[in-house]
Amino acid sequence: MSALLGRARPAFGLPGRIQEANSKPRSIALVGLGEGGAAIARRVAAERPANLEVHVLSKSARAGDTVAAIQAGGGDLQRDLAAADMIFIVACRGDDVGLAPVVSGIAHGRKHPVTALYIVPSDADGHGEEDETLKTLRGAVEVLVVASLDPPYLYPDYRSTRLRSPRQPLLELPEGSFDVPGPLVPRGFVRDKDNDLTAHGKGAPLGEKMVLVGRITDEGARPVRDSLVEIWQANASGRYHHPGDNHDAPLDPNFLGIGRTFTDADGNYRFVTIKPGSYPWQNHAFAWRPQHIHFSLLGNAPVQRLVTQMYFPGDPLLAIDPVAQSIPDAKARERLICSLALETGIEMVSLGYRFDIVLAGAKSTPLGL
Numbered sequence: 001m002s003a004l005l006g007r008a009r010p011a012f013g014l015p016g017r018i019q020e021a022n023s024k025p026r027s028i029a030l031v032g033l034g035e036g037g038a039a040i041a042r043r044v045a046a047e048r049p050a051n052l053e054v055h056v057l058s059k060s061a062r063a064g065d066t067v068a069a070i071q072a073g074g075g076d077l078q079r080d081l082a083a084a085d086m087i088f089i090v091a092c093r094g095d096d097v098g099l100a101p102v103v104s105g106i107a108h109g110r111k112h113p114v115t116a117l118y119i120v121p122s123d124a125d126g127h128g129e130e131d132e133t134l135k136t137l138r139g140a141v142e143v144l145v146v147a148s149l150d151p152p153y154l155y156p157d158y159r160s161t162r163l164r165s166p167r168q169p170l171l172e173l174p175e176g177s178f179d180v181p182g183p184l185v186p187r188g189f190v191r192d193k194d195n196d197l198t199a200h201g202k203g204a205p206l207g208e209k210m211v212l213v214g215r216i217t218d219e220g221a222r223p224v225r226d227s228l229v230e231i232w233q234a235n236a237s238g239r240y241h242h243p244g245d246n247h248d249a250p251l252d253p254n255f256l257g258i259g260r261t262f263t264d265a266d267g268n269y270r271f272v273t274i275k276p277g278s279y280p281w282q283n284h285a286f287a288w289r290p291q292h293i294h295f296s297l298l299g300n301a302p303v304q305r306l307v308t309q310m311y312f313p314g315d316p317l318l319a320i321d322p323v324a325q326s327i328p329d330a331k332a333r334e335r336l337i338c339s340l341a342l343e344t345g346i347e348m349v350s351l352g353y354r355f356d357i358v359l360a361g362a363k364s365t366p367l368g369l
């Protein structure tokens with residue numbers, strides 16, 4: 001989730017050039033400021049995307065020299081900013097963005113508006129509190145996008161995102177577009193035992209039986225009530241019950257890997273399932289996914305559907321998993337890991353785990369995986 005905080009400024013006299021919806025930019029400049037912004041910019045640059053010039057002005061750069069070089073007018077940065085149709089600055093909380101006004105100054109001199117992408121901190125208390133980074137960016141740019149804790153659309157190490165990430169600038173939908181009430185999910189959609197994935201066959205599935213509980217809350221810690229929660233997962237051998245999965249691991253006739261339930265009046269859900277196995281995928285050679293369970297949360301309209309993935313504590317594959325690592329913030333990544341909660345298990349039968357989900361705010365659960 002992200003918030004677009006547009007600021008009304010005079011148009012830059014470029015009618016029909018960059019303001020035109022869906023126009024294809026000829027050239028984009030991305031400037032990473034500070035350590036966090038530099039890291040993001042470097043990851044983007046590693047992909048050598050077309051029509052994109054990436055510059056990194058990290059904290060380690062000597063600001064005075066950089067400013068002098070920019071102002072001298074001979075640097076690549078100035079040339080690229082002059083040639084760009086769209087200019088972005090990216091930075092994270094705490095980053096030194098003292099050069100943002102300089103970058104904007106060059107852009108404005110050529111009547112180019114600048115958009116800043118600011119990564120929201122995951123450990124901030126309260127909302128709307130501005131740090132120096134955000135204040136500086138706000139004063140330096142025309143459009144400020146407070147980026148989310150969610151993974152970016154394009155994360156090159158996660159190969160699928162190269163194909164599915166947007167190639168055109170996103171369009172801002174009219175206010176209220178997402179408030180269209182959809183048909184509520186009828187109670188009958190969820191049948192008895194749909195939340196027990198171990199009860200769908202003629203016998204017990206193979207693997208380590210587990211109970212998974214959690215609570216879904218909104219930004220204000222209010223429960224998300226009577227909302228459809230669906231999960232899907234591989235079996236204990238790491239294979240999905242799906243024709244598209246040709247992993248050389250056995251199918252389990254007693255495990256389909258699909259479950260659904262409604263949250264109760266306090267936002268709680270509960271599933272009984274099998275701990276999923278890891279499986280190889282074709283992201284790169286020897287790539288294996290950490291054990292995970294997919295989640296789909298349906299609000300009160302289909303356009304509100306949210307998806308994410310839950311992981312398990314201590315999984316050594318997590319640190320090298322491009323899907324999990326596409327979340328820019330380490331603390332946010334940790335919020336996708338369930339916790340052992342023995343007392344929620346079934347005595348002498350199954351382990352118990354807890355996975356709470358927060359839909360929005362500084363402590364939100366990363367979504368969009």
Ligand SMILES: [Fe+2]
Nearest residue numbers: 234289292294
């Ligand atoms: Fe999966």
